[in-house]
Amino acid sequence: MLAVVAINVAGITGIAMAARAMTEEIARNMQLETAARAESLESDLTAARADLAFMTGSPVFFGLESALGSRDPREARWRRLEAEGALLLFLRGHPEILHLKARSDRGTVLVEAGRRGGVPVLWAVPAPSAAAPPAIDAAAAGPEPITGRFEFTAGIRKVSGAIALEATLDSSKLLARGLPVDTAGRACALRDAAGRLLAGEEMPAAASHAGDDRSGGRLAQAEVKPGEWSAPAPWTLTCARRRGPAETLFEPFASRYRTTLVLNLAVMSLALLLGAFAIQQARRRQRLEARALEEARIRDLERQLFHAERLGTVGRLAAGMAHEINNPLEGMVNYLRLAREDLGHGDATGALRRLDGVHEGLQRVAGIVGQVLAHADPAATPMAALDLNAALRQTAEFVRSRREFAAIRFQLELSDGPLTVRGNQALLGQVFLNLILNACEAQPGGGEVRLATRRDDGHAIAEVSDRGPGVPPDEAARIFEPFYSTKQSTGLGLSICYAIIRRHGGDIAVEPRPGGGARFVMQFPAAAVGVAGGAAGATHG
Numbered sequence: 330m331l332a333v334v335a336i337n338v339a340g341i342t343g344i345a346m347a348a349r350a351m352t353e354e355i356a357r358n359m360q361l362e363t364a365a366r367a368e369s370l371e372s373d374l375t376a377a378r379a380d381l382a383f384m385t386g387s388p389v390f391f392g393l394e395s396a397l398g399s400r401d402p403r404e405a406r407w408r409r410l411e412a413e414g415a416l417l418l419f420l421r422g423h424p425e426i427l428h429l430k431a432r433s434d435r436g437t438v439l440v441e442a443g444r445r446g447g448v449p450v451l452w453a454v455p456a457p458s459a460a461a462p463p464a465i466d467a468a469a470a471g472p473e474p475i476t477g478r479f480e481f482t483a484g485i486r487k488v489s490g491a492i493a494l495e496a497t498l499d500s501s502k503l504l505a506r507g508l509p510v511d512t513a514g515r516a517c518a519l520r521d522a523a524g525r526l527l528a529g530e531e532m533p534a535a536a537s538h539a540g541d542d543r544s545g546g547r548l549a550q551a552e553v554k555p556g557e558w559s560a561p562a563p564w565t566l567t568c569a570r571r572r573g574p575a576e577t578l579f580e581p582f583a584s585r586y587r588t589t590l591v592l593n594l595a596v597m598s599l600a601l602l603l604g605a606f607a608i609q610q611a612r613r614r615q616r617l618e619a620r621a622l623e624e625a626r627i628r629d630l631e632r633q634l635f636h637a638e639r640l641g642t643v644g645r646l647a648a649g650m651a652h653e654i655n656n657p658l659e660g661m662v663n664y665l666r667l668a669r670e671d672l673g674h675g676d677a678t679g680a681l682r683r684l685d686g687v688h689e690g691l692q693r694v695a696g697i698v699g700q701v702l703a704h705a706d707p708a709a710t711p712m713a714a715l716d717l718n719a720a721l722r723q724t725a726e727f728v729r730s731r732r733e734f735a736a737i738r739f740q741l742e743l744s745d746g747p748l749t750v751r752g753n754q755a756l757l758g759q760v761f762l763n764l765i766l767n768a769c770e771a772q773p774g775g776g777e778v779r780l781a782t783r784r785d786d787g788h789a790i791a792e793v794s795d796r797g798p799g800v801p802p803d804e805a806a807r808i809f810e811p812f813y814s815t816k817q818s819t820g821l822g823l824s825i826c827y828a829i830i831r832r833h834g835g836d837i838a839v840e841p842r843p844g845g846g847a848r849f850v851m852q853f854p855a856a857a858v859g860v861a862g863g864a865a866g867a868t869h870g
Contacts (some may be wrong), residue, residue: 347605358616359549363568365623366517367551370566372630373506374555377423378479381494385481389415392490393440394433409440413451416442420449425506427474428497439492444499475500475527475560489807498558500528517568519553522561654694656762661690663731686727693762696755714856715754716747717791721780724761728769736775744782750789750853752833760826764793764849767822771797771847789855794848805839 384390389411396408416429420442428443441452475498481491504519504527518529553564668683722741729739768778772795779794800808809827830837835853842848 344601347601354612356549358612359568359570360551361616362619363517363549363566364551365619366568367553367566368627369506369623370503370519370553370564371555372627373425373503374553374558376630377426377496377498378477378556380419380423381477381479381496382481384415384419385479385491385494387415390431390492393431393492394435394437395490397439412440413442416440417449417451420444425499425503426496427499427502430495432493432495434489434491434493443497474498475558477558479557489810504528504530515568515570517566520565520567522563522565525560527560527564654697656766657690657693657697660727660731661687664690666732667730683730686730689723689727693755693758696753697759712751712753714749714751715757717750717757717782717789717853718743718748720754720757721761721782721791724758724765725778725780728762728765734769737769737772738775738777740777740779742779742781744784748782748784748789748791749856750833751856752853756829757833760829760851761791761793763822763826768793768795768797768847771795776846784855787855789853791851791853792848793851794842794846796842796844796846799841799845799847800839808839809837 393408393412397405399405399408412431416431420426420429429441430438431440432438442449443452444450477496477498478493479496480493500519504517516530519527521527548567548569550568551566553566555562555564664683664686668680668687671677671679671683721743725739725741728734729737765778765780772778776796779792781792781794783790809823811821811824827837830851830853833853835851837849837851839847839849
């Protein structure tokens with residue numbers, strides 16, 4: 330009898346330990362599910378922010394304000410339709426976004442879209458004196474709507490003509506996205522850092538507090554980092570659950586077990602062992618499947634974002650590289666032609682000099698390729714002391730040898746002695762080559778290109794001037810923007826020049842040249858005089 334009692338006492342102790350382990354396991358599961366759902370919310374917010382930031386840089390919205398004010402009504406109508414279609418498609422793909430406004434850099438609302446009855450609709454932009462439009466599903470955003478503002482910038486410069494997108498977040502729809510398949514007896518609430526309720530589901534009646542040890546961990550919390558949305562961060566996700574069937578039936582089952590010390594000993598022991606094993610395996614399988622599904626979804630989102638980013642980066646690098654390599658290739662072809670003529674005349678010395686020019690072109694191409702490879706780590710670009718006078722004179726000699734520029738007169742007004750700066754020879758040579766070629770191409774019928782340098786209050790100044798048509802004042806403010814061109818080109822040349830000069834700690838500006846033409850003025854921090862280059866006086870060609 331004592332042995333039977335001892336066995337049953339051991340069984341009761343085992344049930345108590347199993348109850349405690351079950352409580353801890355349920356609490357862990359609840360915490361893991363809450364953390365997974367919080368990560369899902371962060372992923373949705375990240376995806377929305379990334380898509381909004383991408384839209385601000387898309388061609389659909391660049392120059393939208395000027396296009397809508399165009400004198401051509403067809404152009405204005407088509408641009409408006411494109412912008413409105415982009416907003417509607419975005420709302421259709423992001424049900425957590427309630428309202429979208431596209432504003433100009435002056436704050437004017439250009440296009441607007443929202444939801445009415447849950448359906449994405451366009452909103453007519455009112456005139457400044459018109460009454461404000463009625464709210465579109467405003468209650469869904471809560472007492473204080475959660476908003477975000479996203480703008481397109483290029484480096485430290487704000488791109489002229491770009492728009493800003495203002496988005497209102499529907500926290501209820503956000504919380505409803507990515508719900509687990511089994512939501513019976515479970516509910517979650519989302520609050521901001523100030524404790525304000527952003528969205529909530531109906532809580533189970535049995536989960537009113539977290540102090541009951543028998544609740545099996547009814548409440549669990551996880552932190553959500555919203556990023557750039559207006560509600561104070563971090564947000565807190567709180568999830569609750571009712572007691573499940575296993576928990577409800579556990580205590581009566583233990584009570585009956587205590588009253589049947591002998592008869593149900595063998596059956597209960599076997600049932601307990603088999604049930605515990607089956608429950609453990611089922612929960613383990615369910616936990617692993619849920620985690621695998623969540624990780625697969627997150628990996629898919631990451632792949633999509635990385636793919637879009639890689640495509641954009643590769644496109645820009647390929648366009649810039651093709652544009653920059655074309656210039657030295659043309660000069661190399663010209664040098665090879667001249668070397669062939671010199672060899673035909675028996676002038677081996679002249680041919681060798683032309684081959685030196687070809688070698689210089691190859692070095693320029695290698696430098697450009699090295700610059701593209703250095704995009705992964707711009708700080709690794711090698712810098713050394715170099716003479717601006719020597720670099721300008723070498724580039725001018727490289728360009729003036731081209732046959733199509735035979736009618737161009739080159740005027741060099743370089744400072745006496747070396748003008749030393751710290752920089753990269755290939756990068757600065759690329760800048761000078763671009764500017765001199767632009768100056769020559771601006772004078773197809775012949776003209777003058779003036780190259781000048783001077784030292785001014787601790788700075789090295791270099792100028793490239795021409796007698797072409799010049800740059801209108803309204804275009805001078807945008808001429809260094811990416812993909813902006815006035816001559817049917819890629820619009821990358823001056824943008825790349827600007828980026829290189831800024832990397833060297835300098836600046837570049839364009840201004841009218843007295844007497845007609847344009848003058849590009851570059852300013853660099855001057856370094857100590859130490860580069861051998863010899864005195865450079867004024868010469869004419």
